[in-house]
Amino acid sequence: MMTWKTLMTPDSASPLMEQLTFLHDHALMxxxxxxxxxxxxxxxxxxxxxxxxxxxxxxxxxxxxxILPAVILIFIALPSLRLxxxxxxxNNPLVTIKTIGHQWYWSYEYTDFSSIEFDSxxxxxxxxxxxxxxxxxxxxxxxxxxxxxxxxxxxxADVLHSWTIPTLGVKIDATPxxxxxxxxxxxxxxxxxxxxxxxxxxNHSFMPIVMESISPEYFIKxxxxxxxx
Numbered sequence: 614m615m616t617w618k619t620l621m622t623p624d625s626a627s628p629l630m631e632q633l634t635f636l637h638d639h640a641l642m643x644x645x646x647x648x649x650x651x652x653x654x655x656x657x658x659x660x661x662x663x664x665x666x667x668x669x670x671x672x673x674x675x676x677x678x679x680i681l682p683a684v685i686l687i688f689i690a691l692p693s694l695r696l697x698x699x700x701x702x703x704n705n706p707l708v709t710i711k712t713i714g715h716q717w718y719w720s721y722e723y724t725d726f727s728s729i730e731f732d733s734x735x736x737x738x739x740x741x742x743x744x745x746x747x748x749x750x751x752x753x754x755x756x757x758x759x760x761x762x763x764x765x766x767x768x769x770a771d772v773l774h775s776w777t778i779p780t781l782g783v784k785i786d787a788t789p790x791x792x793x794x795x796x797x798x799x800x801x802x803x804x805x806x807x808x809x810x811x812x813x814x815x816n817h818s819f820m821p822i823v824m825e826s827i828s829p830e831y832f833i834k835x836x837x838x839x840x841x842x
Contacts, residue, residue, distance in 0.1 A: 621634075622634050622637060622779075623779050623780045624780065625780060625782065626780040626781055626799050626800065626801055626803060626805055626826070627780075627781045627782055627783075627797050627798055627799055627800060628798060628800060629699065629700060629781070629782040629783075629797060629798075630779075630780060630781055630782030632696050632699060632782075633696065633782045635692075636692055636693060636696055639689075639692060640689055643685060643688065643689060647685070700782075702796070703764065703794065703796040704762050704796060705762065706762045706763060706764035706796060707758070707761045707762050707763070708723070708725060708757060708758065708761060708762075708763050708764070709723075709724050709725055709763075709764045709765075709766065710722070710723055710724070710755065710757070710763065710764070710765050710766070711724050711766045711767075711768075712765055712766065712767045712768070712776055712787065713767075713768055713769065713770055713787070714767070714768070714769040714770065714771075714774030714776065714787035714809065714813070714820075715732075715769075715770050715771060716771050716772060716813060716814050716816070717809075717813065717814065717815075717816035717817065717819055717820040718732055718733060718734045718735070718820055719732070719733045719776070719820060719822060720732050720733070720770075721733060721753075721755055723836070723839075724766075726836055726839075726840065727840065728840065729836065729839045729840060731753045731839075732753065733751045733752065733753045733754070733755070733822075733823070734751060734752050734753075735748065735749075735750070735751055735819050735820060735821050736750045736751060736752055746806070748818070748819065748821065749806045749808075749821045749823070750821070750823060751821055751822075751823045754804070754823040754824065754825045755822075755823065755824045755825065756824075756825050756827055756832060756835045757799060757824060757825070757826055757827070757832070758826075758827065758828065758829040758832040759799045759800065759801060759802050759826045759827070759828065759829075760798065760799070760800060760829075761798065761799075761829065762796060762797075762798050763796065763797055763798065763799070764794060764795075764796050765783075765785070765794065765795050765796075765797070766792055766793070766794045767785050767786070767787045767792070767793045767794070767795070768787055768788065768789070768790075768791060768792050768793070769787035769788055769789045770789065771789060772789065772813050772814065773786065773787065773788060773789070773811045773813060774786070774787035774809050774811050774813050774820075775787060775809055775810035775811035776807070776809070776822060777807045777808065777809070777810040777822070778805050778806070778807035778822060778824060779807065780805045781797050781799065781805060781824075782797075783795055783797050783807075784810060786811065787811075799826040801826065802826045802827060802828065803825075803826050804823065804824070804825050804826075805823070805824045805825075805826065806821060806822065806823055807821065807822035807823075807824070808820070808821050808822060809821075809822075
């Protein structure tokens with residue numbers, strides 16, 4: 614979970630988020646090298662420590678500063694395109710969850726099991742317990758088994774919403790009249806928080822998402838419990 618002291622991306626809970634973090638660090642190092650090099654050249658020109666006559670009408674330097682940016686862009690584009698295809702890949706899911714965005718709460722349906730559907734509302738401040746997170750916790754959490762391929766089918770009942778959990782590297786639009794899908798896998802247990810990331814009205818800030826990653830054994834017990842409700 615993100616805190617006010619967090620400088621980098623949150624700790625990943627899925628292989629996709631790990632790859633996104635690696636791409637971020639890769640691009641950041643390239644940007645750092647460019648910044649240092651350009652800063653050094655500007656400082657050298659400013660203090661007249663660099664013989665800048667080669668920068669004026671010099672074929673060699675023009676060739677260098679044309680080819681070098683192209684090579685740098687290739688080093689950024691290739692891993693970016695690879696990751697783009699990885700994010701769009703949908704494997705054979707073990708669990709499918711249908712998510713519906715409303716003003717201003719989420720509804721979930723476990724379509725692989727009969728009669729398991731519920732609404733998820735933010736817990737009001739006057740009902741919070743000591744172990745709840747203010748403006749982030751909900752009355753009904755999503756439960757999924759870890760190390761299992763999960764498919765999320767997302768839509769909306771009224772206006773545009775966006776279902777997002779940063780630690781999973783997942784963000785998908787909920788569009789009325791359209792089904793969008795995304796696939797992910799959690800590689801550890803835990804409780805992961807997200808929020809609607811599309812400005813959807815007055816209470817946009819008050820429709821959080823909470824996902825609980827549990828073992829397959831506990832997930833089966835949870836499914837049995839929810840089926841009896």
